[in-house]
Amino acid sequence: MDVLVNPTESSLLRFTTAGSVDDGKSTLIGRLLYDSKSIFEDQLLAVEESSKRRGDAHVNLALLTDGLRAEREQGITIDVAYRYFATPKRKFIIADTPGHIQYTRNMVTGASTADLAIILIDARLGVIEQTMRHTYLASLLRIGHVVLAVNKMDLVNFDQAVYDRIVSEYMAFTAGLEYVPQIRPIPISALNGDNVVDHSTQTPWYEGPSLLEYLETVQVKPESVTGAARFPVQWVIRPISDQTDAKLGNLHDYRGFAGRVAGGTFRPGDEVVVHPSAMKSRIVGIHTFSGEEKEAISQLSYSMTLADEIDTSRGGMIVKAEEPIQSAHEFDAMICWFADKKTLKPRGKFHLRHTTNDVRAVVTEVLYKVNISTLEKSQDVLEFGLNDIGCIRIRTSAPIFFDAYSENRITGSFVLVDEQTNNTVAAGMILKPIADAFEEDAEVSI
């Protein structure tokens, strides 16, 4: 197996795959795993045996990802499956999302942590409604990079004209999106492996990279890395001990704010504002188990000590003083509704989870729903059913500290939790705060 033996030189790419039923998603993933030699003999043997038992004509690589009994019985993918492979250049985490019922819910879930989306198209069918839905979701979730994989090229005789027509149709559609990711079209045949790992001799007219080459080299940089510095407080570390630590000295008064940086970079000495009190302080130390750190960078976990005794705990937020964060009780957000037995209506109440914060929330208004095939906004039916997407206004029991989702995917996102079932029923992306009189007064009095 070609794996990264030297971890210091490797990076990580997280991607998701989208396509309609029978577009060959699972086959493509099976192909990537197989051709990068990430499938083990015993796994392949098990898949071969299952394929034979099911009477499949050839080895059904989809069985590698369809892990649940019900999936294997019905020959469909029910749930998001995560798969892993590595090449000498990069390590990959794939979120494979099913293409039928609950599709939107699964794709939104897979997309929320992805840097790149592979959108599959059947070359015989071209750009269809599903393609537009998948692309809209990738754009809504702000995935920076899209690979348009025009699959089953073998079934259209690797005809360049077919490919070119699909690509230009797709580009025309994406031009109308609010956020347009970087798009890389590639003609492939997942079944035969054309342009998946190696360049295909069948497409001499295609001069771009193979899919794997592209995945290995594409530069992804989440906005959060370069954006404003954000540190949601997850847990307060208080040893309450008179012991002396070799690195930290006497622990009696140690009070470290533990969390994972959600954007930007912090350094000791930085002036910070600590929410919810909005008090100013200064970072004294940034610690990990290895000792003092010179900086805290986005996505990594640390604990910080501050110069002043400030009252903050889980749900609080530390930001750089020169990069203020928004604080509001009420805001507009795009949401995707996940529940199949309940609908979302105005006045609906939920637990809202945002970073490490948990507050109660009420839907004050349903502003519009989006038809994700036509991108039209509609105010006809102001009730959300399974997989519906649209814009709502929410009021919370306590202010939350956030950025617009377009600025930061971590501080701009939330989920709604049903108060009876405790299920996660909606994913939300914050657009903008609603300034209210109460808030402005409160700011004046501080």
Next chain:
Amino acid sequence: MSAMTHLQFLESEAIYILRETAAQFQKPALLFSGGKDSIVMAWLARKAFYPSKLPFPLLHVDTGHNFPEAMTYRDWFVNEIGAKLTVGSVQKSIDDGKVQEEKGHNASRNKLQTVTLLDTIEENQYDACLGGGRRDEEKARAKERFFSHRDEFGQWDPKNQRPELWNIFNGRKHFGEHFRVFPLSNWTEMDIWQYIRQENIPLPSLYFSHQRKIIERHGQLLDASTGIIPLLDEEIPKVKEMTIRFRTVGDATCTGAVESTASTIDDIVAEVAAARQTERGTRADDKRSETAMEDRKKEGYF
């Protein structure tokens, strides 16, 4: 700005999950078997709460069929990281008549552990158990959540799981329900070994090449030196002294060895890189049927 390696990302993600678990639950416990995954998880827990001690105990579900090396290591490790240890005993579940020992020479206590685990959870009122399961291990595990809900019977409903988005984890539950939490979900076997090498984490000697009496049964190399696995009369002459190591360490009755001369972490990383079999290929418990893992997990297995 310094670039992030994939190990830094995985470490940070696991620490984040461990802190979320401590924050969202009243009484968590960390399932500790003495195997490499639970060792890495406990190692990360020490980092997550440093300079405090772990805010939860380690929980060992003891089948009574342990390799002695694993037990020696367990006690050393618990002391080393300054943790508390709780033990749930399968032997006690058998003595109490809660489970029946499997019969025949392939008998294993692997499946019985589920009852002991669920009983221990209930007795101690643990509301979250941290497990070292990884999604790359097995196809049913590939569908597992970081925060995995269990109903009041300890059952997993794979078709009705909560979606997990961004890094928001929903640990809300009703009284009597609990969660299994898997901080190492996104790690592969290779990541674990690279991390052990990077951090210089001491491991039980079982993971390194050594001489051992072995019986080959159904293509698996099983231990014949401790006497834990009863041998059939016709098997006794077939016991061989072999140079082996264990790729996973669990209950001795279902943990198969591999022939190996890998005696250092570097040797093991090279061996894992070249391996053509998954590590669970050495596990007899997964060989019982195509969906053996899913079936056990639904009942409340690790």
